[in-house]
Amino acid sequence: MxxxxxxxxxxxxxxxxxxxxxxxxxxxxxxxxxxxxxxxxxxxxxxxxxxxxxxxxxxxxxxxxxxxxxxxxxxxxxxxxxxxxxxxxxxxxxxxxxxxxxxxxxxxxxxxxxxxxxxxxxxxxxxxxxxxxxxxxxxxxxxxxxxxxxxxxxxxxxxxxxxxxxxxxxxxxxxxxxxxxxxxxxxxxxxxxxxxxxxxxxxxxxxxxxxxxxxxxxxxxxxxxxxxxxxxxxxxxxxxxxxxxxxxxxxxxxxxxxLDDYVYWLPTQPYNALPRMHPGERLLMRVVNAGRDLHPFHHHGNHATAIARDGRVLSSNPSLLTQAPDLVSPDFTVRSVPGQTMDLIYEWTGKGIGWDIYGTADTNVHTCTPDANGLHSVASDHNYREWCADHYKALPVVIPGQLDLSFGEHASGSPFLGQTGSLPQGHPGLNTTGGYYHMLHSHNEKEVTTDNIFPGGMMTMLIVEPWSVDLDAETGVAITGGGVAALPAMAVVSESGVGSLTNGGTTLDFGDIPNGTNQVNVLTLQNTGNAPAVLGVPVVTGNGFNYVANSSTCASATVLAQATCTISIRFTASSFNNNIRTGTLSLSYNSSTPVALSLTGR
Structure with a gap:
């Protein structure tokens, strides 16, 4: 053919x-x-x-x-x-x-x-x-x-x-x-x-x-x-x-x-290799050497412990199903030989790093209640499984100014887990969750090239992400692109101005402002899908609420995967009516039925 x-x-x-x-x-x-x-x-x-x-x-x-x-x-x-x-x-x-x-x-x-x-x-x-x-x-x-x-x-x-x-x-x-x-x-x-x-x-x-x-x-x-x-x-x-x-x-x-599994532009290569995990979780690494050469597979961030080789548990008594693998020791490289499979457990908590990975700023107050292993035990907290011995220890260095730093494409702008900071103009901003990226790659260095072009080859990343990121859901916290048939309730990644987000992110409250004055809030929406999302024109209804077109970038816009756009809304408090005003922001994407975000103001 x-x-x-x-x-x-x-x-x-x-x-x-x-x-x-x-x-x-x-x-x-x-x-x-x-x-x-x-x-x-x-x-x-x-x-x-x-x-x-x-x-x-x-x-x-x-x-x-x-x-x-x-x-x-x-x-x-x-x-x-x-x-x-x-x-x-x-x-x-x-x-x-x-x-x-x-x-x-x-x-x-x-x-x-x-x-x-x-x-x-x-x-x-x-x-x-x-x-x-x-x-x-x-x-x-x-x-x-x-x-x-x-x-x-x-x-x-x-x-x-x-x-x-x-x-x-x-x-x-x-x-x-x-x-x-x-x-x-x-x-x-x-x-x-x-x-x-x-x-x-x-x-x-x-x-x-x-x-x-x-x-x-x-x-x-x-x-x-x-x-x-x-x-x-x-x-x-x-x-x-x-x-x-x-x-x-x-x-x-x-x-x-x-890239994600099943991206449409790689129809014959459907599987990705990007592990994502929370601190303290156990990641099972199934390593298969299906080639003819030795591939020493090296993982950054922590050692991993082999539990099985070629589908057989590494136990001194493998027939005893109550005995855990005991012929094991942690290592930082899988010595993967041709035809061999290895199963390993990888964990990361930040234990022993010497400073609080969640930071010590008053804007991120958090507690640490150690369990028997010294890790934070409250599962509902965003710092679940934090290593409590380092709790509230300050970062032991002074971070240089932005002009003295070189930012990789996965930099979040902050050294703390789950947080982002200022990034230089033109930075792609790929790290949207403030995760920690650890490289996984062949330790035979020529194998991290593709036909002699670096970077490439046998290399990927592992992302440790905060517990606030739901890794068990297929959608993120914002607009989902990529042709999904139904859009969940619109969520707001961030907003600026007076007021707060309430009701699970589906209501924008402008608060109580003086009669005769107005307040503009800016919503930043992110496309968390793997394909562009084509947005319609935002429609704002309700007495006292107005869409500010000249400072909005979402209207009739094509928002690339992981990119953001903004919507500005002005609320004017009436001088003759102190009752709560309500309104609605409606926005469609990919020609879907518009999704409504409730607005309130006083």
Whole structure:
């Protein structure tokens, strides 16, 4: 297939189903790994959890602006391939069946390291397992292949990949992750996360999880294969000469690793690699080395403790389900070897940092009541899990003036968690929650480049965010862009002027001002979605309330993702009526039904 036809096919498939696919695969935001649970076991399908995968060709984008021919597994037979393949999520004890189809001009297959008793049936005989036959050149068809059936007996993190000419086909992209959740896994415990475990054993509980599937690529190999396929020649590559120059986490290079899952401009690379957590939470890091090289994966901010390797708990008595992992020690780098998976627990509280991460200013008064571990115990407080030994300790340095500082794109303008400050003109202002960013990257420094361009490659960030940020909700505290069908009650990021925000952010109170005077309040709204939001013209109604157009920037504006705009409203107190006045601010976005913000004044 030539490149024009490939892109035309890609567009048609994306338009037909990518949005629906993203919705069907959605999981609680920033809590569980984005994955695919397949067809649920029922009496009709013999109590078997079934997946259908198809090997396809397509292109992926890299952070240097390149586009590279790649093979990958796709959901079913109607969707584009993805790199890496769909993350398959099953439960311990499930009988799992994976049906493989093929559209490539070479035979393909799947093997499942770590799974026992895999039964392959159908297709053709291969060296390691049954294979789906090659599609002859000139035929545009999907050929059915084998099915693979096994019982997921052991929880853990695993990979799956092609068992046919593995040295080439894994390089080309035929690889993915398999997660087996322990029996009784707490899917429905919401934001409490009290019963969520990676394994049956104690000490494996966690609050949030992220997958880090590590791969590398030699672009020369991919374009050699592309040329051979376009010329309808046999696919022959000397894989002993592979020299990678691109490195990936979950199929993306930095900085694309920090974009949301399922962004529309990366249709074949749906998975992000941006962990977000609160202080004191336990983050489960599922690290999979699906490449051919050693990738020492280094995490800043704190050590992590390995709890399992290759889906087996690191315990001196692994058969004893009441014994926590004890063959472990904290480390700052995962020595991830080819084919290996590692499960680690990462925590961050600011313990021992030597100063109060929430600051000592009177504008942020907070208390610290230590629990048995010395961490603040009041879950409703914004400084929950603060290290109390450092409570109200001042920052031990004098912060230089703005002209003497260099601001990274993730700087918030404040050294304190959850707070923002003044930033220089032109700064992108990406850190909207005042979070602490910690880098995660390969410690083989050449691997943090994309084809020799830095920064890139196998690198991402981890964000520690204050407890006031709801990481279990898919929407933020303001206007949500990106084509969401319904807008929740409009919230206000900030407001200036006399008065206060009341009633959960849905009412703007101008307070009691002298008769015959007026007061202007400015609302700052932020688009917290991942696509532009097109706003309508604000409409202000109610006696005494007026929309101030010449000092507002939201009217008929296109607000980019994470950007802000302002709305100015003037209230004039009547000299002959001291009663409370009420009004309404209405604003629509993306042609949605206008959302109302209540106004009051006296």
């Amino acid at each position: 030539n490149k024009t036809k490939i892109f035309a096919s890609l567009r048609a498939v994306v338009q037909a189903g990518l949005a629906a696919l993203a919705l069907s695969l959605a999981v609680p935001a920033h809590a569980l790994v984005a994955g695919w649970a397949g067809e649920e076991p029922t009496a009709e399908n013999g109590q078997v959890r079934t997946f259908s995968l198809t090997a396809r060709e397509d292109f992926i984008s890299t952070s240097d602006g390149g586009s590279h021919y790649t093979w990958g597994y796709a959901h079913g037979t109607d969707f584009v391939m993805q790199y890496p393949g769909p993350t398959l999520v099953v439960n311990q004890g499930d009988t799992v069946r994976i049906v493989l189809n093929n559209t490539l001009p070479v035979p393909v297959s799947i093997v499942f390291p770590g799974q026992s008793g895999v039964v392959a049936s159908g297709g053709n005989a291969g060296l390691l397992t049954r294979e789906a036959p090659a599609v002859p050149y000139g035929q545009r068809t999907v050929l059915g292949g084998p099915s693979y059936t096994f019982v997921a007996t052991e929880p853990g993190t695993y990979q799956y990949h092609s068992g046919t000419q593995t040295d080439l086909q894994v390089e080309m992209g035929l690889v993915g992750a398999l997660i087996v959740r322990p029996a009784g896994f707490a899917y429905g415990d919401g934001s409490s996360h009290t019963s969520r475990r990676a394994y049956q054993q104690p000490g494996t509980q966690y609050d949030r999880e992220n997958l880090f599937l590590l791969t590398e690529m030699d672009p020369a190999v991919h374009w050699t294969v592309y040329t051979q396929v376009q010329s309808e020649m046999p696919v022959v590559v000397d894989t002993t000469q592979i020299k990678p120059s691109m490195w990936f986490i979950n199929g993306r290079n930095a900085p694309d690793t920090q």
